[in-house]
Amino acid sequence: xxxxxxxxxxxxxxxxxxxxxxxxxxxxxxxxxxxxxxxxxxxxxxxxxxxxxxxxxxxxxxxxxxxxxxxxxxxxxxxxxxxxxxxxxxxxxxxxxxxxxxxxxxxxxxxxxxxxxxxxxxxxxxxxxxxxxxxxxxxxxxxxxxxxxxxxxxxxxxxxxxxxxxxxxxxxxxxxxxxxxxxxxxxxxxxxxxxxxxxxxxxxxxxx
Ligand code: IMP
Numbered sequence: 726x727x728x729x730x731x732x733x734x735x736x737x738x739x740x741x742x743x744x745x746x747x748x749x750x751x752x753x754x755x756x757x758x759x760x761x762x763x764x765x766x767x768x769x770x771x772x773x774x775x776x777x778x779x780x781x782x783x784x785x786x787x788x789x790x791x792x793x794x795x796x797x798x799x800x801x802x803x804x805x806x807x808x809x810x811x812x813x814x815x816x817x818x819x820x821x822x823x824x825x826x827x828x829x830x831x832x833x834x835x836x837x838x839x840x841x842x843x844x845x846x847x848x849x850x851x852x853x854x855x856x857x858x859x860x861x862x863x864x865x866x867x868x869x870x871x872x873x874x875x876x877x878x879x880x881x882x883x884x885x886x887x888x889x890x891x892x893x894x895x896x897x898x899x900x901x902x903x904x905x906x907x908x909x910x911x912x913x914x915x916x917x918x919x920x921x922x923x924x925x926x927x928x929x930x931x932x933x
Contacts (some may be wrong), residue, residue, distance in 0.1 A: 742768040743931055747856070748778075748796035748806035753887065758805065761911075761920040766931060772796050772804070785810060785822060785855035787867060793859035801861050809854040809915060811889050813838070813877060815845045826890070835881060835892055848877040852893060854913040856923050858930075867926050871919025886910065 747758050747768045759769060775933045778795045782788040785808040792806035810824030820827040821839075828834040842848060858866045873895060881891035883903030890902035895913045902910055911917035 742766050744770055744802045746770045746772055746796050746800050746802045746804040748772050748792045748804045750774075750776075750782060754807070757916065761917070761924075764930070765924070765927060770802065773799060780808060780822070780825075782808075782822065785853050786857070786870060788822060789855040789857040790859070790865055790868070793857040794863045794865070797859040798863045799862055803858060803860055803866070805858050806918070807854055807856045809818045809852065811840070811850060811852050811893065813848075813850040815842060815847055815849075822841075835889060838877060838889065838892060839879070839881075842877055844867065850875055850877050850893065852889075854915045854919040856919045856924075858927065866930060867923070869919050869922040869926065871915045871917070871922060873918060875914040910921055 730831045743766060745762075747755055747769060749758070750757055755771065760770065776796065776799060778792045778926065780788045780792070780802065782791055788808035789806045792808070793804045796804035796806065808822070810821050812818045812820065824834075828837045841889050851872050853870060853872045855868065855870045857868045860866050875893050876893045878892045878894050878901060881903070882894070883891050883899045883905075885907075886903045892901065894901045894906075898909065900909070902914065905913065
C-alpha cells in the first residue's frame, strides 16, 4: 500500500493491475505517457500534488533515476520518470541536462540557440530521453535511453509540438519535429524511441 497520496487513479481501486506512478507534473508529458502505455496492464497514477525533485544530475539517466526513486519512496509504489534534452555538437554537447534552464521560455530558448549558432555550418545535434522505473523499495527496475539524431535549422520551421521542436530537423525524415504529425513524432522522436525499448522490458517484468 502506498505511503504518499497518489492522485487520479485511472481504474478502480480493486483493479488487479500493477500501480505505476508517473513522476511528472507536466500535463503534456503525462498525456504522452498514458498514450504510450495504454496497452499495458498498468493502473497509472499521478505523483502527489506539489511533489518536487531537483534535477541536478550530470546525465539524463541520473535525473530520471533520481526522480523515479524519489517518487517511489514517497508513494510506496512503482514509479516511472523521464528526463530529456537537446545536445548540440557545436556547443560541446550543450545545453544537454540544462535544456530547460537554457532560457526562461521556449521562444527565448530557440532565440538563444539560433543566436549562439549564427554562422556555424556544422549544426549536428541529438535529442535524448532517459526513462527509469523504480520499485516500491526505491530500487531501479529498468532503464532505457532513446536518441534521435538531427540538426539545428537556421530558422524555425513548423507549428506543432513544443520546446525546441521548430529548430530540430530529423534528416532521415526531412522535417523538423514541429512539421511532424503526432504519429510521425512518436516514430522518429526520442521519447517514442525510448518507449519502444521500454515496453518489451516492462512486459517481461510484469509477467515475471
Ligand atoms: P524534459 O526533461 O523532458 O522536461 O525536457 C527538458 C527540456 O528539453 C525542455 O526545455 C523541453 O522543452 C526540451 N524538450 C524535451 N523534449 C522535447 C521535445 O520532444 N521537443 C522539443 N523540446 C523538448
